[in-house]
Amino acid sequence: MKIYDKHSYKFLIFFSALQVVFGLIGLFTDYPKFTAYPQILIGLAGILAGFYSIKIPYVEIVGRTIVKHSLFKKKMDMDEVQTIEKIDNVLILKSEKSKIKIRRAMLDVLEIREFEEFVRNAIASREIQVEK
Known part of the structure; x- marks a missing residue:
């Protein structure tokens, strides 16, 4: 028996995507470039972790x-x-x-x-x- 969480991965994907968007905005503004690239990479890693967590049950x-x-x-x-x-x-x-x-x-x-x-x-x- 597996029980899946129905919300938390959606929040992880949303906030990670938001982080990527702010990183991209930072690349095209006067924001320091050395912080935009890690922000984008961490956001992409968060999105991948969110998609991976869809497959993992909350309780089993x-x-x-x-x-x-x-x-x-x-x-x-x-x-x-x-x-x-x-x-x-x-x-x-x-x-x-x-x-x-x-x-x-x-x-x-x-x-x-x-x-x-x-x-x-x-x-x-x-x-x-x-x-x-």
Whole structure:
């Protein structure tokens, strides 16, 4: 199961393109030329990173592991999840050692509900097996 972020890559592409435009304007004005070229290159790199991030899911379940892709990738085994909480449009998965915060506003409503149900069912089935 993969859940994709629906907004952040658009902002990255927009602001990087804006940076390229300002770099190009800087080339044709009295702006110092040595700062315009790096600005254009950084903007182009940002645009490429934005297009690349379209392919990377925000949250995914690989086997029995929940993986949240961000600057620092966070992983949690499905068997470690103890509770799921919803606080201020943030879904928090807690275990004894760690917690993962998933911002619901950035995600598709149906996908995040399916994800919640999947995790809740995994927790419930684990509790039923412990009771037997």
